[in-house]
Amino acid sequence: MANSTAITTSFKQDVLNGLHAFGTSVVRAGTGADTFKAALYVATGSQGAGTTAYSATNEVSGTNYTAGGTTVTNAVAPTTSGTTAFWTPSASFVWNNVTLSTAFDCVTVYNSTAAGNNSVGVYTFGSQTVTAGNFSLTMPTNDATHALIQLA
Amino acid sequence: MMEELSSGKLQEPLIWTSRGNLPVSSLKREEGWIDNEKETTFFEQYILDGEIVRRSVHVFLKQGLGLGIKGGTFG
Numbered sequence: 001m002a003n004s005t006a007i008t009t010s011f012k013q014d015v016l017n018g019l020h021a022f023g024t025s026v027v028r029a030g031t032g033a034d035t036f037k038a039a040l041y042v043a044t045g046s047q048g049a050g051t052t053a054y055s056a057t058n059e060v061s062g063t064n065y066t067a068g069g070t071t072v073t074n075a076v077a078p079t080t081s082g083t084t085a086f087w088t089p090s091a092s093f094v095w096n097n098v099t100l101s102t103a104f105d106c107v108t109v110y111n112s113t114a115a116g117n118n119s120v121g122v123y124t125f126g127s128q129t130v131t132a133g134n135f136s137l138t139m140p141t142n143d144a145t146h147a148l149i150q151l152a
Numbered sequence: 153m154m155e156e157l158s159s160g161k162l163q164e165p166l167i168w169t170s171r172g173n174l175p176v177s178s179l180k181r182e183e184g185w186i187d188n189e190k191e192t193t194f195f196e197q198y199i200l201d202g203e204i205v206r207r208s209v210h211v212f213l214k215q216g217l218g219l220g221i222k223g224g225t226f227g
Binding site (some may be wrong): 088121133 | 168170192197216
């Protein structure tokens, strides 16, 4: 056995669990898991790596869609496999009986417990509309190579 | 309800659309799949006189997002 340079795998998992704070500006709302939400955005929007927080700008609107999106089911804590830490919501994102007439192609996951509704990730898919129907986003397999969030 | 069922009034299946409940038989049904490296998507739509009156979409995200964390080195 020899020493080796590495960011530890446990650190990656701890990051997902919110344990480390190198800065001083972070104020945690509590010790429990935060609430995360998923909001849909129209295809002409500009969600991406530069998105820092939830915004209603370019969010879809329509019958039975609530601004801010739907609450993410989080029943499985972040875990690790090999040197990768990962996390995936434990249920699909579902909007029932909605009408979303303007084409949309992305969902943004954000932390609604954080005072600033800080963003987590933006996920795109083929552009869609929904009419008096259901829209569901089924999550990828929760493993080191497919999970919704992977810290490798 | 049971009387209507037995009399045949409710034998025609209805489906909720943008124009209210309509008999399924009055609508044209279409479905399709999109499959690529990012997603598998299934859509189902019902059309009345050329207008889509019901459309549902189900997307399976195949892949999340990976972030590489690198440590620095001395020297």
